[in-house]
Amino acid sequence: MAEQPDLSVHLGRGLCLRSPVMVASGTFGYGFDAPLVDRTALGAIVTKGTTPRAREGNAPTRIAETPSGMLNAIGLQNPGVDHVARIYAPMWAAWDVPVIVNVAGDAVDDYVGVARRLDGVAGVAGLELNISCPNIANGLQFGIDPRPAAQLTTAVRAVTRLPLLVKLTPNVTDIVAVGRAVEDAGADAVSAINTYVGMAIDVRRRRPVLSRGSGGLSGPAIKPLALHAVWQLSAALSIPVVGIGGIMTAADALEFLLAGAAAVQLGTVNYVRPQAAREVRDGIASYLDEHHLGDLGALPIRPARVEAHV
Amino acid sequence: MAEQPDLSVHLGRGLCLRSPVMVASGTFGYGFDAPLVDRTALGAIVTKGTTPRAREGNAPTRIAETPSGMLNAIGLQNPGVDHVARIYAPMWAAWDVPVIVNVAGDAVDDYVGVARRLDGVAGVAGLELNISCPNIANGLQFGIDPRPAAQLTTAVRAVTRLPLLVKLTPNVTDIVAVGRAVEDAGADAVSAINTYVGMAIDVRRRRPVLSRGSGGLSGPAIKPLALHAVWQLSAALSIPVVGIGGIMTAADALEFLLAGAAAVQLGTVNYVRPQAAREVRDGIASYLDEHHLGDLGALPIRPARVEAHV
Amino acid sequence: MSLALKPAVVLERSTPMSGAVELVVHHPPAAAALRPGQFFQLAVAAPQTILRRPYSAAWADPDSGRIGFIFNVVGAGSGWLAVRHEGHELDLLGPLGRGFDLDGSKPAIIVAGGLGVAVFPGVVGALVARGRQVTVLLGARTSAQLLPSGRFPGAEVMTATDDGTAGYQGSVVDLMPVALGRFPPPQGEGRGGGPEIFACGPTPMLQALLEKSRRLGVPLGLIQVSLETPMGCGVGTCLGCAIARPGGGYLLTCLDGPCVRADRIDWSRTADAFHG
Amino acid sequence: MSLALKPAVVLERSTPMSGAVELVVHHPPAAAALRPGQFFQLAVAAPQTILRRPYSAAWADPDSGRIGFIFNVVGAGSGWLAVRHEGHELDLLGPLGRGFDLDGSKPAIIVAGGLGVAVFPGVVGALVARGRQVTVLLGARTSAQLLPSGRFPGAEVMTATDDGTAGYQGSVVDLMPVALGRFPPPQGEGRGGGPEIFACGPTPMLQALLEKSRRLGVPLGLIQVSLETPMGCGVGTCLGCAIARPGGGYLLTCLDGPCVRADRIDWSRTADAFHG
Numbered sequence A, B: 001m002a003e004q005p006d007l008s009v010h011l012g013r014g015l016c017l018r019s020p021v022m023v024a025s026g027t028f029g030y031g032f033d034a035p036l037v038d039r040t041a042l043g044a045i046v047t048k049g050t051t052p053r054a055r056e057g058n059a060p061t062r063i064a065e066t067p068s069g070m071l072n073a074i075g076l077q078n079p080g081v082d083h084v085a086r087i088y089a090p091m092w093a094a095w096d097v098p099v100i101v102n103v104a105g106d107a108v109d110d111y112v113g114v115a116r117r118l119d120g121v122a123g124v125a126g127l128e129l130n131i132s133c134p135n136i137a138n139g140l141q142f143g144i145d146p147r148p149a150a151q152l153t154t155a156v157r158a159v160t161r162l163p164l165l166v167k168l169t170p171n172v173t174d175i176v177a178v179g180r181a182v183e184d185a186g187a188d189a190v191s192a193i194n195t196y197v198g199m200a201i202d203v204r205r206r207r208p209v210l211s212r213g214s215g216g217l218s219g220p221a222i223k224p225l226a227l228h229a230v231w232q233l234s235a236a237l238s239i240p241v242v243g244i245g246g247i248m249t250a251a252d253a254l255e256f257l258l259a260g261a262a263a264v265q266l267g268t269v270n271y272v273r274p275q276a277a278r279e280v281r282d283g284i285a286s287y288l289d290e291h292h293l294g295d296l297g298a299l300p301i302r303p304a305r306v307e308a309h310v
Numbered sequence C, D: 001m002s003l004a005l006k007p008a009v010v011l012e013r014s015t016p017m018s019g020a021v022e023l024v025v026h027h028p029p030a031a032a033a034l035r036p037g038q039f040f041q042l043a044v045a046a047p048q049t050i051l052r053r054p055y056s057a058a059w060a061d062p063d064s065g066r067i068g069f070i071f072n073v074v075g076a077g078s079g080w081l082a083v084r085h086e087g088h089e090l091d092l093l094g095p096l097g098r099g100f101d102l103d104g105s106k107p108a109i110i111v112a113g114g115l116g117v118a119v120f121p122g123v124v125g126a127l128v129a130r131g132r133q134v135t136v137l138l139g140a141r142t143s144a145q146l147l148p149s150g151r152f153p154g155a156e157v158m159t160a161t162d163d164g165t166a167g168y169q170g171s172v173v174d175l176m177p178v179a180l181g182r183f184p185p186p187q188g189e190g191r192g193g194g195p196e197i198f199a200c201g202p203t204p205m206l207q208a209l210l211e212k213s214r215r216l217g218v219p220l221g222l223i224q225v226s227l228e229t230p231m232g233c234g235v236g237t238c239l240g241c242a243i244a245r246p247g248g249g250y251l252l253t254c255l256d257g258p259c260v261r262a263d264r265i266d267w268s269r270t271a272d273a274f275h276g
C-alpha cells in the first residue's frame, strides 16, 4: 500500500485523528503494556477508566468467556487520576498518537474532579466520560436516563476545554434519547457502546462465574446489537458517533462506518490479535480504494435507502 | 437411563409439563415440520406467533447469521388464528404433548381476538402473549413499558381461562418492571426473553442485509444477556419464569434453571440439532442424578449466595 | 424423507476443477433416498458460526451409498468443509426439499454457471438414464474452472468461458440459441414443444437466462431453476428462506424448492435470492 | 520480551501420558527467548470461542527452535489444539509472564499433580543444568497418567498414584516429608536452609501442599507455584487475571506470574484461582 487514501477524521473541538481506528477503554491499559502494536497505526488510544483515587477493582473471578464474547467485571482497577496526570501523561506527550482518558466515578463530583485535574495537562488529547460501566455499584446511574446523563455532561463541560466524548450504555430502552441529551449538554461526540449486562453460571459449582454475579458482555457476539445502536444514533444526532462493539476485522469496522459511525474503537480483539488495529485500518483503506470512495465521508449509507422504522 | 428422575414442572393454572424443556415460538412451526423429533421428549411446543388474520411476513432477506447468533425479521408469517383453530388444534388434541399458541398482533383487540377464538379449543394447552416481536411495525409497543404490558395482559386475561404466559422483550432498561406489571395483571408465567434488536450490513453491497434493516438476535451470542434477565426476574417475581435465549446444551439449560427459571425453551438450536430438546432433557436428568438433587425445585441458586446488586 | 441420523464419513476429497472441492461421503440411507436436485444441511464447526450450511448433492450412488458434494470456499463454513478429509465425520440433515422434476420426455438443456454446475452431475445422469437427450451448457471464468465434460457421460457438453480459454468466449447464456436451434421451437406457453431447461448459477447469469429465454419465446414454465437463499433450518420451521411468488406472498425455498419452475417466482421481487 | 509474530509450525503430536497430548512446535525466536515457567497465549479456532488460551511451555530448545506443550482436553479450545498435527500452523503470543526463579543453589523439590507436570520438564532441565539437586514428586490418578520419569534426566523421581498402580498410594503431597527428610531442615522464615519447592497442580493439591508445608515448617517464601487464572489478554491490559495479594489489592497472574512465591498470594481470598 504505497499511497494510502486519506483516513483522517475530526471528532470535534480540534480532536483530529489520522485514522478512524481507535483502541477502546479497558483493552489497551494506558498504552504501555500492549504488545506488538505499532502506535502509528492507531487513530487514538482510549485509556482504562480513571477515577479520582486509585481503585483495586473487584475480587476474582473477573472474566469469563461466552459464545463469541466475554464477560468482564474488572471494577475499574486503576491508579487514580493523579498518577495518570503525573506519570503517564508526560510520556504520552511524546507519542505521536492522541491519548483520550476514559473518566469514571461514583458521583458527579468524581467526574468533574478528574476532568478538572486533566484539563490543560500535556499529553491528554480528550476525555471520554464513561457513564456506562456495569461493573461498579451504580455504574449505570448516569447512563440509563437522559436527565442525569445531561447533568453530568454539563458539569464536566463546564470545567474542561478538552474534547469530550460521552460513552453510552446500550442497556436502555431508548439509547437515542440519552444520546440527544448529552449532545444538547455539550458533548463533542458519543461513543457507542459500552458492554451489555450479562452473566454466566458455573454449573459444576452452582454459582455465578464472576464474583460480582454479573458483568459486561463484549466481543463479536454483541456486534449486531451495537451496530443497530450506532445506526439509530447516527441518524438522530449531529455530533459524531464512535462505533464500538465486537469489531474484529476491517469488514466489521466498515459495517459501523456504513451505519454512520465517524470512527470506531476496537476492544476485545486487542486481546486476541494485537495487530488488529493496523489490519483494520489497512482494510478500510483498501475498501475505499476498491470502491473508488475518496474518503470516509462517502461511506455512510443514507438511512433513506431503507425503510424508515428500523 | 432406565429410571428418569422426576422432571415435571407446573407453570400455573393446571399447565403441567413432564419436562422443563419446551421448544420456542418460531423455531418449531406448528409442530408439523420439525424433523427427527420425538415429541414425547418435549415438555411443550410453543407455536409460531399467530395473529387474527393470515400474514405474509416480510420481504426477503429475512435472516442472517452473525457471530454465534442469527438475526431474523420474519414478520410473523402465519396462517391466522382461524386456520390454527380449525386445522391444527384438532391434530394437536391427539398428541401427548401440550401445545401453547404464541399470540401476536398490532393492537389490544388483535390479542384479545386470538385469545377468545382459542379459548376452549381442544388441543390448545395455553397461550403465550408475544409482546416482544421486534420484526413488525410497533411490535414492541406493549413490551417496552409496564403500563401497556399490564393493560394488554388484563384484557386477554379477561377472555380466556387458558394458562397465560407473557413473553418479555429484553430491549428495555428495566425488564423486572415489565415482569412485575404483567404478573400483577394476571399472567401465570413470564417467558424471558424474546430476541434483541440488532442489524447486519452487507459491506459489499453497502446496505443492510435484512430487508427490514433490523431484526431480532437469537442464539448462543445472547445467552449471557438472557441469563441475566432471568436471574433478575426470578428473584423479583413469584410466578414461574421460563428461560429462553441461546440454549444449545444441557449445561446451558442448567445455567437458566440454576438462575431460577422453572423451565426453558430452545429456539435457534432446533435448526441446528433437531434432536437437541431430547439431549437437553436427558442431560438435565443426569445432572440431577449426579448432584443427588431430587427434582428441579432444588436447582435454583439462592440469590443470597452472591452479592445483592447484580 | 429419510433424514440422516448417523453422521456420514468422508471417503474422498478432491479438486474437480480449479477453485472447487469435491467431498465424497458414505451414507447409504441418504444416498438411497436422494432425488436429483435435493440438498442437505451440513453442520460445520467453524469459528463463530452456528447454522448449518445448505449444499446440493452433486450426485449420489444408492448402490455404494456414496454422495458427492462440489463447492467452493466463500466463507467460514465452506472453509471448514474444504479441509475435511478421509475419515472425518460429517453431520448431514437430509435429503431435503424438492429436486428437479425429471419426468417427461423432452430434450433437456442444462445451463450451469460457475459453481451452479455442482448440482448437475446427478441430474444429468438421471436424465440420461431416463433416455432423455441432454445438452449441457457449462460456463466459467476460465477453462480451468470448468467441470470436465467427462462428468456428464451420455450428454453433449458445450462450454463458454469469459476469457475464451475454452469453447465460446462469453456468457454461457449466449449458447442458448445454438442449443435451442437444434430442436423444434416451443409451442407457446403451454409447455407443449421445445426442450426443457434446467438452470443453476449466479444471479446475473440466471437473470440473463430468463431474459434471453423470454426473447427466444421459451415459456418460463419450461425452465426449472435451483434456488439459493439463506437458510435457517432447511425444513420449513424458521420461514427464513422466503422467495416471492407472483401475485403476492412467498414460497419457502427449503420446502417448495430449491428446484422450482421459473414461473412460480416473482423475479422482480427476487433480487436478493441469489448470493452470486 | 520476544513476542512471536510469525506462526509456529507443528512438528510433532504425541501422547506423553494417558489423557494428555504433547505438541512440539517450531519457532526459533520464541524458543530462544523462553525462560522456564513462562507461558504463551495460543490462538484457537474452535467454534464459539474468541480468546486465546494460556499454556505453559513444557520445555524449549533454543538450538533446534523447538517448544513443547503438554495439555489435556477440558473444553473447546484444548479440544481444537489436540487435533493439530504435523504441518499445521499455530499462532502463539509470547513467551509471556515471569517464569520460576531458578537462581540459588538449594536443592529443589518439584511437586506436580496431574497436568501440573506440564510446566516442569524445562524447569527440571534448567535446574539440573545449574547443578542443583532435584527431586521430582509426581502425582496422578493412575500409573498410565504419569509423565515417564525419563522426561526428567538428572533428577530423582518419586511417584504417587491414587489407585496405587505406581509408587506410593495416595496424594503426591504425602511424599513431601520423605523428600524433605533428606535435607537439613529450613531455618525459619528467612529462606535460610532447606530445599526450595516448585509446585503446580490442581487446587486441592496446592492447598494441601501449603498446609503440609506450614506444618513441616517450610516457609511459604521457599515455595514457588505456577498459577492458573482465567486470562483475557495475557499481557496486562485487561486486568482480568487478578489474584489477591496479602494486605489487599491484587497481582496480575500474567505480569506478576504465573510463577510466584507462595507468600505473595493471599490464599484465603484465592479459592477461585485454580480450575482444578
Ligand SMILES: Cc1cc2nc3c(=O)[nH]c(=O)nc-3n(C[C@H](O)[C@H](O)[C@H](O)COP(=O)(O)OP(=O)(O)OC[C@H]3O[C@@H](n4cnc5c(N)ncnc54)[C@H](O)[C@@H]3O)c2cc1C
Binding pocket: B064, B065, C039, C051, C052, C053, C054, C055, C056, C057, C058, C070, C071, C072, C073, C074, C075, C076, C077, C078, C079, C115, C118, C119, C227, C228, C229, C230, C231, C258, C274, C275, C276
Ligand atoms: C439449496 C442450496 C444449495 C446449495 N448448493 C451449493 C453447492 O452445491 N455448492 C456450493 O458451492 N454452494 C452451494 N450453495 C451455497 C452455499 O450454501 C453457500 O456458499 C454457503 O452456505 C456459504 O457458507 P460460508 O459459511 O462458507 O459463507 P458465509 O458467507 O460466511 O456464510 C454466512 C451466511 O450466509 C449464508 N450464505 C452465504 N452464501 C450463501 C448462498 N450462496 N446461499 C445461501 N446462503 C448463503 C450462509 O449459509 C451463512 O448462513 C447452496 C445454497 C443453497 C441454498
Ligand SMILES: Cc1cc2nc3c(=O)[nH]c(=O)nc-3n(C[C@H](O)[C@H](O)[C@H](O)COP(=O)(O)OP(=O)(O)OC[C@H]3O[C@@H](n4cnc5c(N)ncnc54)[C@H](O)[C@@H]3O)c2cc1C
Binding pocket: A064, A065, D039, D051, D052, D053, D054, D055, D056, D057, D058, D070, D071, D072, D073, D074, D075, D076, D077, D078, D079, D115, D118, D119, D227, D228, D229, D230, D231, D258, D274, D275, D276
Ligand atoms: C499460565 C497458565 C498456564 C497453563 N498451562 C497449562 C498447561 O501447560 N497444560 C494444560 O493442560 N493446561 C494449562 N493451563 C490451563 C489451560 O489454559 C486451560 O485448560 C485452557 O484454557 C482450557 O481451555 P478450553 O477451551 O479447552 O476449556 P474451556 O473450559 O472451554 O475454556 C473456557 C474458558 O475458561 C478458561 N479456562 C478454562 N480452564 C482454565 C484454566 N485451568 N486456567 C485458566 N483458564 C481456564 C479458558 O481459557 C477459556 O477462556 C494453563 C493456564 C494458565 C493460566
Ligand SMILES: Cc1cc2nc3c(=O)[nH]c(=O)nc-3n(C[C@H](O)[C@H](O)[C@H](O)COP(=O)(O)O)c2cc1C
Binding pocket: A024, A025, A026, A027, A047, A048, A049, A050, A072, A074, A076, A102, A130, A133, A167, A193, A194, A195, A217, A218, A219, A220, A222, A244, A245, A246, A247, A265, A266, A267, A268, A269, D232, D238, D239, D240
Ligand atoms: C476487560 C474490559 C475492560 C473494560 N474497561 C472499560 C473501562 O474501563 N471503561 C470503559 O468505558 N469501557 C471499558 N470496557 C468496554 C470497552 O471499551 C468496549 O466498549 C466494549 O468492550 C465493547 O467493545 P468490544 O466488543 O470491541 O470489546 C472494557 C471492556 C473489557 C472487555
Ligand SMILES: Cc1cc2nc3c(=O)[nH]c(=O)nc-3n(C[C@H](O)[C@H](O)[C@H](O)COP(=O)(O)O)c2cc1C
Binding pocket: B024, B025, B026, B027, B047, B048, B049, B050, B072, B074, B076, B102, B130, B133, B167, B193, B194, B195, B217, B218, B219, B220, B222, B244, B245, B246, B247, B265, B266, B267, B268, B269, C232, C238, C239, C240
Ligand atoms: C426465525 C425466528 C422466528 C421467531 N419467531 C417468533 C415468534 O413468532 N414469536 C415469538 O414470541 N418469538 C419468536 N422467536 C423468538 C424465539 O422464540 C426465542 O425467543 C429467541 O429465538 C431466543 O431463543 P434462542 O436464542 O434459543 O433462539 C423467533 C426466533 C427466530 C430465530
Ligand code: FES
Binding pocket: C230, C231, C232, C233, C234, C235, C236, C237, C238, C239, C240, C241, C242, C252, C253, C254, C255
Ligand atoms: S430454511 Fe427455514 S423455513 Fe426454509
Ligand code: FES
Binding pocket: D230, D231, D232, D233, D234, D235, D236, D237, D238, D239, D240, D241, D242, D252, D253, D254, D255
Ligand atoms: S490476562 Fe489480561 S491482564 Fe492478565
